[in-house]
Amino acid sequence: MLSVKNLTYSYGNHPVLHQVTMDARQGEIISLIGPNGSGKSTLLRCISGLLTLKDSSAIQIDGRRISAYKRKELAKVVAFLPQFQEKMPGITVKELVAFGRTPYQRTGWLLSDDDREAIRWSLEFLQLENFENRMVDQLSGGERQRVWIAMALAQDTPIILLDEPVTYMDLKHQWELLGIISHLKEKFGKTVISVFHDINHALEVSDQICLLHQGKVHQMGNSEQVITEKSIKEVYGIKAQVCRTKTCCRSVVVPEGRKRKRQKEEEHLENHLNEIGLLS
Numbered sequence: 001m002l003s004v005k006n007l008t009y010s011y012g013n014h015p016v017l018h019q020v021t022m023d024a025r026q027g028e029i030i031s032l033i034g035p036n037g038s039g040k041s042t043l044l045r046c047i048s049g050l051l052t053l054k055d056s057s058a059i060q061i062d063g064r065r066i067s068a069y070k071r072k073e074l075a076k077v078v079a080f081l082p083q084f085q086e087k088m089p090g091i092t093v094k095e096l097v098a099f100g101r102t103p104y105q106r107t108g109w110l111l112s113d114d115d116r117e118a119i120r121w122s123l124e125f126l127q128l129e130n131f132e133n134r135m136v137d138q139l140s141g142g143e144r145q146r147v148w149i150a151m152a153l154a155q156d157t158p159i160i161l162l163d164e165p166v167t168y169m170d171l172k173h174q175w176e177l178l179g180i181i182s183h184l185k186e187k188f189g190k191t192v193i194s195v196f197h198d199i200n201h202a203l204e205v206s207d208q209i210c211l212l213h214q215g216k217v218h219q220m221g222n223s224e225q226v227i228t229e230k231s232i233k234e235v236y237g238i239k240a241q242v243c244r245t246k247t248c249c250r251s252v253v254v255p256e257g258r259k260r261k262r263q264k265e266e267e268h269l270e271n272h273l274n275e276i277g278l279l280s
């Protein structure tokens with residue numbers, strides 16, 4: 001459905017993405033992970049059509065290069081939640097979610113029955129019914145983020161791009177949103193490509209994980225292939241354990257804390273002193 005092939009992108013003369021290749025099938029959840037500045041947002045913005053590509057055939061949807069889509073046509077296929085959302089003063093939650101229907105407007109701003117149904121569905125899906133008349137700029141960061149996600153869902157596209165969708169959310173809402181993302185795939189066959197900073201979030205929802213490092217795909221595949229102690233060390237430069245937990249039915253990544261590091265150093269010193277006979 002979505003194919004990214006040898007995508008290279010520079011901001012002016014600052015190269016950011018190098019020969020990125022990635023495929024997404026229909027109904028697949030792909031997580032983009034990688035350190036700050038590795039190019040995750042830039043990759044999403046390229047796929048969303050917001051950035052102009054030198055090689056316009058590098059990104060194709062259903063076999064058609066994205067530059068061949070008209071703006072409105074592409075907005076019916078790809079919805080994009082950017083990393084930072086505006087506060088949107090003077091606009092209610094329902095009005096903002098209604099903006100998601102813009103690609104379907106013909107003349108003027110009259111909502112059709114389909115529009116109203118999509119708006120209602122999105123508000124319900126994000127549990128925002130009780131918020132619909134609230135002003136967007138008076139919401140908390142996490143609440144506002146849910147409204148922006150609802151707007152993206154109201155667009156009713158087969159492909160949804162989410163840039164750090166859980167950033168401002170508390171623990172409960174983070175895990176609820178991960179459930180919503182899985183639901184979008186399982187019940188509605190949506191293809192979701194999402195940036196996560198918390199690898200455990202990526203492990204919870206992904207069919208595939210794309211690990212970016214310095215603008216290149218370091219590894220792409222299922223979680224067991226990609227999330228290893230070796231790859232975390234290579235890309236993030238930290239020591240972490242990848243533990244398989246029975247209760248979660250998946251792996252969890254636990255970075256080595258300072259206490260454990262200190263404990264290991266002390267054990268090492270004690271062993272050494274033992275070896276040379278200073279401790280007995």
Ligand SMILES: Nc1ncnc2c1ncn2[C@@H]1O[C@H](COP(=O)(O)OP(=O)(O)OP(=O)(O)O)[C@@H](O)[C@H]1O
Nearest residue numbers: 011014016034035036037038039040041042043083
């Ligand atoms: N508009 C821009 N103009 C110039 N350089 C940019 C622009 N946007 C991003 N960059 C640079 O491109 C590189 C990749 O940025 P990008 O935002 O894609 O990374 P990221 O992996 O999403 O980072 P983060 O995890 O911090 O959000 C960085 O070096 C950044 O400074």
